[in-house]
Amino acid sequence: MSFTKSKLTVGAIILVLAIGSLIFYLYNRTDKEEASQEFLDYLRFIDCYSTDLDYRIYNNKGVFSEKASLLYHKSKGYRLTLENNRVYTYKDNKIFVYDLDNGKSYELKSTFDEFYKWAFLKPFIELMYTNEFMEKYSINKEGKNYLFVELYIPQGNENLDKGILMLNTVTRAPEKLSIYDYKGELKAEIIYSSFRFEKDLDEALFNY
DSSP, X not given: OOHHHHHHHHHHHXXXXXXXXXXXXXXXXXXXXXXXXXXXXXXXXXXXXXXXXXXXEEETTEEEEEEEEEEEETTTEEEEEETTTEEEEEETXXXXXXXXXXXXXXXXXXXXXXXXXXXXXXXXXXXXGTOSOEEEEEEEETTEEEEEEEEEOOSSOTTSOEEEEEEETTTOOEEEEEEEOTTSOEEEEEEEEEEEEOSOOOGGGGOO
């Protein structure tokens, strides 16, 4: 075999390997993107869940933390119980507040809440379908695989400019939502724990 033919043979082999690698990369990338989209679609249409929450707000004075629990049912709404003994029921575009200490209740407009509601999965994930900027990426942390969804929050509040939702790809449960201001500084975190996909929840829990 001449030197020229040998070079052509080696070049052809390299070309075939390169094309094969490219096809393999594109196939795996498409497969992963489809898997992550199916995962997010699953979360978008959850009918019922419950979870404990830890709200953390960061400012120049330090960290303010507040515990809470959240119940969600597709047809019954959201029930958010804060450690200050107030229960917020979100239903029919209204917020019904019940004070457990004094037994008083009152009603608020849905626009009153600009922060607590971001623990609710459905509103955040639905932004993916209307947001001009949205990014998905996977990261392995301490041997666990996580899917991150990063997008802008279009509500005109400079302290609530961008959110990054961290999801456990094994349990399918959210673990943390980080919220950043327009300068890119961390302003708040919502930590999920004991997240449970429920079959049903008692309708009486959503009464107000």
